[in-house]
Amino acid sequence: MNMRLIIAVVAGLVLLAAVSWFALGRLGPAGLSPEEIEAGMAQAESAYADTDYPRVVELLTGLAENDVPLAQYRLGLMYRIGQGVTADEDQAVSWLSRAEALGHPAAREMLAEIYSERAEAAPAAAEGVQWYERAAALGQANAQAVLGSYYLTGTEVTQDVSRGIELLTLAAEAGDIRAQSNLGYVYASGTGVPADDAQAFRWYLAAADGGLVRAQAAVGLFYEMGRGTEVNFPEAIRWYVNANDAGAPGVSARLGALAASGVIESQSSAEVAGWVADAARAGDAAALPWLEAAAEAGEAGALNELAGLYNDGEAVPQNAVQALEYYARAAEAGSAEAQLVMARHYATGNGVPQDYVQAHVWANLAAAAGVEGAAEERTVFAQFLEPDDLARAQARASEWRAAHRED
Numbered sequence: 001m002n003m004r005l006i007i008a009v010v011a012g013l014v015l016l017a018a019v020s021w022f023a024l025g026r027l028g029p030a031g032l033s034p035e036e037i038e039a040g041m042a043q044a045e046s047a048y049a050d051t052d053y054p055r056v057v058e059l060l061t062g063l064a065e066n067d068v069p070l071a072q073y074r075l076g077l078m079y080r081i082g083q084g085v086t087a088d089e090d091q092a093v094s095w096l097s098r099a100e101a102l103g104h105p106a107a108r109e110m111l112a113e114i115y116s117e118r119a120e121a122a123p124a125a126a127e128g129v130q131w132y133e134r135a136a137a138l139g140q141a142n143a144q145a146v147l148g149s150y151y152l153t154g155t156e157v158t159q160d161v162s163r164g165i166e167l168l169t170l171a172a173e174a175g176d177i178r179a180q181s182n183l184g185y186v187y188a189s190g191t192g193v194p195a196d197d198a199q200a201f202r203w204y205l206a207a208a209d210g211g212l213v214r215a216q217a218a219v220g221l222f223y224e225m226g227r228g229t230e231v232n233f234p235e236a237i238r239w240y241v242n243a244n245d246a247g248a249p250g251v252s253a254r255l256g257a258l259a260a261s262g263v264i265e266s267q268s269s270a271e272v273a274g275w276v277a278d279a280a281r282a283g284d285a286a287a288l289p290w291l292e293a294a295a296e297a298g299e300a301g302a303l304n305e306l307a308g309l310y311n312d313g314e315a316v317p318q319n320a321v322q323a324l325e326y327y328a329r330a331a332e333a334g335s336a337e338a339q340l341v342m343a344r345h346y347a348t349g350n351g352v353p354q355d356y357v358q359a360h361v362w363a364n365l366a367a368a369a370g371v372e373g374a375a376e377e378r379t380v381f382a383q384f385l386e387p388d389d390l391a392r393a394q395a396r397a398s399e400w401r402a403a404h405r406e407d
Helices: 003-014 021-027 034-049 053-065 069-081 089-101 105-121 125-137 141-153 161-173 177-189 197-209 213-225 233-245 251-260 270-281 287-296 300-312 320-333 336-348 356-368 374-382 387-403
Strands: none
Touching: 034 053, 034 069, 053 069, 069 089, 069 105, 089 105, 105 125, 105 141, 125 141, 141 161, 141 177, 161 177, 177 197, 177 213, 197 213, 213 233, 213 251, 233 251, 251 270, 251 287, 270 287, 270 300, 287 300, 300 320, 300 336, 320 336, 336 356, 336 374, 356 374, 356 387
C-alpha cells in the first residue's frame, strides 16, 4: 500500500492532540460537544501510539457516525490501507464521501485520487470516463486534463469542444503541463476559439518551463517564426536543443534548417552536420549545399553525413561509390563513425580490396573514440591476423593518432 496513505494516517493522528477544541468544534456536529470530540480524538491518538489499530478504528467509527468529518477522513484512510480493519476501498470511499460532503478538503483530495486511480485501472478507456468525471468534479487537475483532451477530440465521449476547453483551462491554471500544451494547440489552431498566437505562446511556454518536451519544440518554433512573441533565434535554438536532446521528432531538421540558413554559424560540429543532414532529408533546399561546402572544407561530420545520404539515397540519388568515397574522406578526417564503416568495408572487401590489417586499424581508431561495437569488431578482425600483421595494424593506428593529434 502506498506510503503516502500511511504517512497521512500517522501524521493526522499524531497531530490530533495539537488540534484545539475550537477547531474540532467547527468541524464537529451539533450532537457532540467540542470537549467530547477532543476527548475521543485524544483516545484515538493514544491507541494509535500503542499500535492498537482495531481500537483506533472503534473510536474513530463512533465519532464518524456522529458526523465528525476529521474522524470520517481518518477512518476512510484506515479502510483504504487495511489498518486495523480489512482493506475495503468501497468502505473507504463511503467515509471519505461523507467527510467531503461536510467540507473536509483532504477527504476531497483523497477521493479524487481514488477515482483517478480507478479510471487508470479500467480495462478499457471508455470505462474509465465515469471515474475521471468524478475526479474532475472534485477539482483534480489530472482528471480535468485527461477529460479535457477527450472532449476536445471526441475520444471515448461525444465531442464537446467547449467542454474540453473549459476542463483544459481548469487543469492548465492548476499547473498541469499536458493541459497547458493542449491549450497552446487550441489557441494556435483556433480550435473552438479565435486563433490567438499570444495565448498559444503563453500556454506552450508554461508547459515548456514545466519540462514537457513537445511544448519545448513548439516554443522553439514560435520564437523562430515570431508567433505570439518577437523573433528570437537564440531562444529558438535553446528550446529546440532541449527538445532534440529529449528525442522530440522533427526538431533536428528545424535546427538543421537554421544552420543551413546561417543562423547557427558552426560548421565544425558533427552534431550540427547531423542536424543539417536531417534538414536535407526533410527537403530543405539550403541543407545539401551547406553539407557540400562543409565537406569541401574537410569537415569530418559533413563528410560522414554526405556519405550516409548517398549510401541510403536520401536527398540525393543513391550512389554506393560516392558514399564510399565520402566515408573514406570522413574516416581520414577523424569521423569515428566513418572509421567503423571503413573497417567493415575492408573486412568484407566491399568496394575496396579485402585487407584485415586496414580493417583492424580503422576499428581500433573507432573503438578508441568509443563507437559502440567497434571494440568487438576489432577483436574479430584480430583473429584473422598473424602476430606480425597485428603489430603492424596497431602501429598504423598509433601513427594515425600521432599525425592527427591536435597541438
